[in-house]
Amino acid sequence: MSEAPAPREQWEVQLRGSWEACGEALLHAIAAGHSTYRAHGFTYSIDLRAGVQRNLTTGRERRLRVRRPAPLSSPSLPPAATSAAIPPAATSAAIPLAATSAAIPPAATSAAIPPAATSAAIPPAATSAAIPPAATSAAIPPTTAASASVPSSSAPSITSVPSSSSSSASSTAATTASTNSSSTAATTGSTTIAAAATSATAHVSVSTASTCTTSPTPPTTSRLAASSATSSPTSAASLPPFNTTPSAAVTRHDARATPPAEEKGCRTEDSSPLAPTPSRAEECAAGRAEEGHASTPRKRAREDEGRGDAPSGGGSANERLADIFEEMSVIMNLKKERFRSSAYDKAAKALRAHAAPILSGAQAKSIAGIGGGMARRIDEALARGELAELEALRRDDDVLALRSLRQVYGVGPVRAGALVAAGVRSLGALREAVAEGRVALDGAQRVGLRLAEELACKVPRDEVAAHEAALRAAAEGGPPLRLVVCGSYRRGKAASGDIDALITHAHKDGPCGDLLGGFIRSLRAAGYVTDDLAFGSTKYMGVCRLPGEGMLHRRLDVRAVPRENFHYATLYFTGSNTLNVKMRLRAIELGWTLNEYRLQKANGECVPASSEHDIFEALGMPY
């Protein structure tokens, strides 16, 4: 059966806190059934049953597992697609939300573990070891098809999130989604894209899926594993998730106005039928005039890589190359290639910061972050002004679709991939699919979809200032608090993707209690906060809008931390992203850990800080 289209299983290797797809050499060895292979000068042995890859040269080991083939909603619409045929088994089973059904069974069963015997024991904990990895190959694939599951209803679809979107995601005021009676129920046969969905989906489709990860590792059940992602919705094109700057000099170029370069801030690019014509929002595209040099930023532009900045020339000598790599970074991010995305971003920033014009890849190789691959691309870019690879990616339908879908808050690489697989490739198509019940979104996603065009617009600096005033006004009457608007605004940018506010008790140390809750409630009462996306005790994510004609909805993030962590929190929340990563890496070098609460040494001791400056100093970094 399988054979040909045998859904090439997706094997992953365990990293530190997450699992990543494994390389070609390893995949090839697995496909060929080899138990040893060579790659980058090393010899490896692999034991699929045990779920282990061992570097025979160094003796180090990494765990292996196979992951569910289809991300989320495998199925969706066209059952046909992938799996179509295959999955006799699973099919019926799945049923709507109730995922469980499927659970473990499929795979396991079949599997029955092959011959090999190395004792199953291997996995330490593993009680459950149950699920034989090996099987995987066999087992899973089929399922893969995922289509299997379709719940009762015919349509595949990704089930939705748990019905109750209750808390979060609900629209604050009456507005929003909540209304949608439909949602929940309706979902039945639809593809769920919501969070849980994942798992849901998983089971739906691959049932086992959830469990899916067949590796021996899992102590017991277990379905997924957590990790983090990146991405920045708003800034669409402009900034990639994270940036790693090359130079160690974390200097703070003092803020300067960001010129035109960033244009792409807004616009959704996706003119779909059902789209709620965002008049204003559309304009915002034009409104990108922003960059306004006018409003001179006030603070430092930490690691912001002034791009397009000074005409003074200076670093813009390699701007073209930097732009190319930055674009590659953004695309890699869309494609779930987080490390490649980081690598391209690092290279782009390094080139942008390099004053001398690069005339060849070989010359550039001396720059940290530029290796053989980048050097080769630099040569091509210098010769033809373009990268064939990039030109192809720009036209790639999947990339275009991902770019549209990823604009929706709550739709990350996995769910976007599931949607694309389901044939949903634009905001319009997504709205349509949701309306028809083929795709179910959770509350936050519904808000994100409804306001996608508006939220894609950047916020001019002056407006952020107005938001700050609104936040302070709402704080009156409540417990005294210290509030600082951080993010790109505090870094002096002329326009921001959202409003990031940090609050702490003004006088009291210790837990924040309901500080955040009370604050948000008053913002909502004032009519300022319009929708909630996530609402916890220390972090709030939602949507707000200033009163007045023509104001757009904006993303609002509020973080509450104990007063004693204020400077660490300010450092974190002000960023930039690149600076945070750089400082945290520096801490790692020292064997320490830096987060938004503290800088902790190896011996557990915490470094006191009465200013952000203290933190730079403790790490031996230039402020």
Added chain:
DNA sequence: TACAGCGAAGCGAC
């Protein structure tokens, strides 16, 4: 082989 570190949400298993 490592890649920053963590909050919120949601689901299945128990």
Added chain:
DNA sequence: GTCGCTTCGC
């Protein structure tokens, strides 16, 4: 309700 796992987002 707790725990493990995952996704998404900051």
Added chain:
DNA sequence: GCCTG
């Protein structure tokens, strides 16, 4: 993707 041994 890059870096290091």
